[in-house]
Amino acid sequence: xxxxxxxxxxxxxxxxxxxxxxxxxxxxxxxxxxxxxxxxxxxxxxxxxxxxxxxxxxxxxxxxxxxxxxxxxxxxxxxxxxxxxxxxxxxxxxxxxxxxxxxxxxxxxxxxxxxxxxxxxxxxxxxxxxxxxxxxxxxxxxxxxxxxxxxxxxxxxxxxxxxxxxxxxxxxxxxxxxxxxxxxxxxxxxxxxxxxxxxxxxxxxxxxxxxxxxxxxxxxxxxxxxxxxxxxxxxxxxxxxxxxxxxxxxxxxxxxxxxxxxxxxxxxxxxxxxxxxxxxxxxxxxxxxxxxxxxxxxxxxxxxxxxxxxxxxxxxxxxxxxxxxxxxxxxxxxxxxxxxxxxxxxxxxxxxxxxxxxxxxxxxxxxxxxxxxxxxxxxxxxxxxxxxxxxxxxxxxxxxxxxxxxxxxxxxxxxxxxxxxxxxxxxxxxxxxxxxxxxxxxxxxxxxxxxxxxxxxxxxxxxxxxxxxxxxxxxxxxxxxxxxxxxxxxxxxxxxxxxxxxxxxxxxxxxxxxxxxxxxxxxxxxxxxxxxxxxxxxxxxxxxxxxxxxxxxxxxxxxxxxxxxxxxxxxxxxxxxxxxxxxxxxxxxxxxxxxxxxxxxxxxxxxxxxxxxxxxxxxxxxxxxxxxxxxxxxxxxxxxxxxxxxxxxxxxxxx
Numbered sequence: 148x149x150x151x152x153x154x155x156x157x158x159x160x161x162x163x164x165x166x167x168x169x170x171x172x173x174x175x176x177x178x179x180x181x182x183x184x185x186x187x188x189x190x191x192x193x194x195x196x197x198x199x200x201x202x203x204x205x206x207x208x209x210x211x212x213x214x215x216x217x218x219x220x221x222x223x224x225x226x227x228x229x230x231x232x233x234x235x236x237x238x239x240x241x242x243x244x245x246x247x248x249x250x251x252x253x254x255x256x257x258x259x260x261x262x263x264x265x266x267x268x269x270x271x272x273x274x275x276x277x278x279x280x281x282x283x284x285x286x287x288x289x290x291x292x293x294x295x296x297x298x299x300x301x302x303x304x305x306x307x308x309x310x311x312x313x314x315x316x317x318x319x320x321x322x323x324x325x326x327x328x329x330x331x332x333x334x335x336x337x338x339x340x341x342x343x344x345x346x347x348x349x350x351x352x353x354x355x356x357x358x359x360x361x362x363x364x365x366x367x368x369x370x371x372x373x374x375x376x377x378x379x380x381x382x383x384x385x386x387x388x389x390x391x392x393x394x395x396x397x398x399x400x401x402x403x404x405x406x407x408x409x410x411x412x413x414x415x416x417x418x419x420x421x422x423x424x425x426x427x428x429x430x431x432x433x434x435x436x437x438x439x440x441x442x443x444x445x446x447x448x449x450x451x452x453x454x455x456x457x458x459x460x461x462x463x464x465x466x467x468x469x470x471x472x473x474x475x476x477x478x479x480x481x482x483x484x485x486x487x488x489x490x491x492x493x494x495x496x497x498x499x500x501x502x503x504x505x506x507x508x509x510x511x512x513x514x515x516x517x518x519x520x521x522x523x524x525x526x527x528x529x530x531x532x533x534x535x536x537x538x539x540x541x542x543x544x545x546x547x548x549x550x551x552x553x554x555x556x557x558x559x560x561x562x563x564x565x566x567x568x569x570x571x572x573x574x575x576x577x578x579x580x581x582x583x584x585x586x587x588x589x590x591x592x593x594x595x596x597x598x599x600x601x602x603x604x605x606x607x608x609x610x611x612x613x614x615x616x617x618x619x620x621x622x623x624x625x626x627x628x629x630x631x632x633x634x635x636x637x638x639x640x641x642x643x644x645x646x647x648x649x650x651x652x653x654x655x656x657x658x659x660x661x662x663x664x665x666x667x668x669x670x671x672x673x674x675x676x677x678x679x680x681x682x683x684x685x686x687x688x689x690x691x692x693x694x695x696x697x698x699x700x701x702x703x704x705x706x707x708x709x710x711x712x713x714x715x716x717x718x719x720x721x722x723x724x725x726x727x728x729x730x731x732x733x734x735x736x737x738x739x740x741x742x743x744x745x746x747x748x749x750x751x752x753x754x755x756x757x758x759x760x761x762x763x764x765x766x767x768x769x770x771x772x773x774x775x776x777x778x779x780x781x782x783x784x785x786x787x788x789x790x791x792x793x794x795x796x797x798x799x800x801x802x
Contacts, residue, residue, distance in 0.1 A: 240287070249504055273708065274469045276308050287319070351399050378610070555793065580701065606695035608687055609684065611660075683698070
């Protein structure tokens with residue numbers, strides 16, 4: 148309690164000293180002058196005719212200020228303003244000048260209402276689709292940085308708006324492949340006159356460390372099950388094997404074709420024209436318009452006039468369309484902060500679909516930031532608790548599990564599969580695969596009743612890899628020596644001073660083979676009758692979503708909203724009857740200082756962990772290399788704890 152009060156006082160001191168006259172936020176687009184409705188005051192009474200009799204003397208009445216408008220006057224003024232605005236064409240504006248994330252962070256200062264997730268963006272776009280008062284939608288892109296799978300989901304939502312008769316405008320100063328893919332669903336694609344379009348194609352990078360390891364004295368002693376797996380190759384080879392090379396080329400071909408086909412179809416262009424544009428890599432805004440890749444050259448300040456001209460009518464831009472309302476916080480009032488901290492979240496009794504996210508590398512125990520950076524990870528214990536919460540909550544009628552993971556720990560993958568399988572026995576469990584469900588990620592996905600996958604998702608990599616790093620030569624170069632004292636025939640099994648003996652290698656191989664057999668058995672628990680031959684899809688092979696669907700590994704191509712709607716149908720829920728609830732929900736100051744959230748949420752106390760990170764070094768690398776190095780370092784870190792992994796060996800970045 149003393150710690151909570153101390154933190155509260157520090158927080159109050161930090162905000163109370165701020166200048167209350169902070170600069171107000173400017174709207175994302177220039178607004179017209181405020182609508183001025185003349186205030187009609189009551190007419191003054193006409194002057195009375197002069198009396199012939201002399202009036203009695205009276206006390207002088209002091210002169211007063213003009214009378215302020217009354218309530219009736221204000222009501223008339225408000226009605227007049229509303230009548231004027233109602234005659235304008237209503238246009239919803241979505242400002243995407245922030246990253247679109249899969250899930251809200253575990254902790255948010257005042258809750259997750261202002262976090263832009265894929266789900267809440269889709270909800271707002273679908274609300275616009277069904278709103279008969281709206282004539283058009285405008286999306287402005289900024290530092291959005293969404294993935295290719297997210298871009299296709301946004302494009303799908305724009306397609307639905309178009310079919311609903313809405314005019315849709317997308318604007319960006321510059322486009323990369325993902326942003327332009329999203330924009331192609333619009334009726335009108337806009338770019339800054341001096342802007343640029345950069346679409347260099349599909350890049351897939353793998354890094355091989357054997358040469359470096361030899362220089363520093365490290366020997367990677369690895370075993371893998373599945374000749375197409377390839378997860379050990381970055382550590383044991385200087386180039387990919389023919390099997391891995393074939394799998395990666397297959398992925399690149401599929402993604403490249405998907406980009407070409409999507410742009411050509413939505414822009415009504417020949418595929419050769421799209422290929423030619425990609426081969427040039429960078430186009431000016433004018434060149435993009437000449438090639439019919441965009442419709443309008445305009446700066447952001449000219450968007451209002453452009454939309455007005457295209458619609459042929461004055462417009463009213465709604466900048467906060469579909470955003471939940473929050474009471475403003477008075478930071479100058481410490482008592483208001485104490486009230487905020489002591490106010491508990493009120494649980495909803497509305498029927499709900501639980502949204503559980505599995506994003507990042509799969510690790511044992513509780514998830515925390517990796518010592519080597521590299522982004523999010525998924526803790527087996529975290530996901531198990533999330534499923535328990537969803538099961539215990541009687542208001543939760545179905546579960547949607549959103550997966551974007553290259554895999555990781557074999558043990559944690561089994562922990563998660565068991566938790567998901569148990570949840571599916573009591574409530575419908577629908578899986579939505581985002582960018583990837585590979586190896587341990589697909590292990591988890593196979594526990595679902597029905598699997599959706601984004602069209603660009605990577606699926607499969609059913610195989611096992613494991614081993615250790617022998618560091619004796621490295622230690623020798625550094626002048627370090629070690630000596631071992633062991634008892635037990637295999638006490639040195641995972642010693643970093645020597646490679647596996649032949650007997651130990653057979654032991655590890657048998658262990659991994661059992662893990663591989665368990666993997667395939669788990670997959671076939673729910674996929675029997677859908678996957679005809681597990682051997683044809685296993686052995687480390689990887690597939691793009693459409694190929695995975697043809698092979699029975701997924702049930703349907705679609706995004707997160709498709710999975711939610713399917714889950715609602717399975718639970719017998721109508722759209723207006725349920726809400727979608729993240730499990731666990733983001734925790735805020737109110738939850739921490741107010742005693743937390745009652746019920747099963749109490750299973751997940753807020754315990755921030757501070758870790759040493761090399762993020763500053765990683766940030767200096769190119770994006771694709773940063774992701775790859777971060778992921779590989781996480782895998783190395785995992786191997787120090789668990790020598791058997793279910794992991795994919797690559798990172799794909801579409802720019």
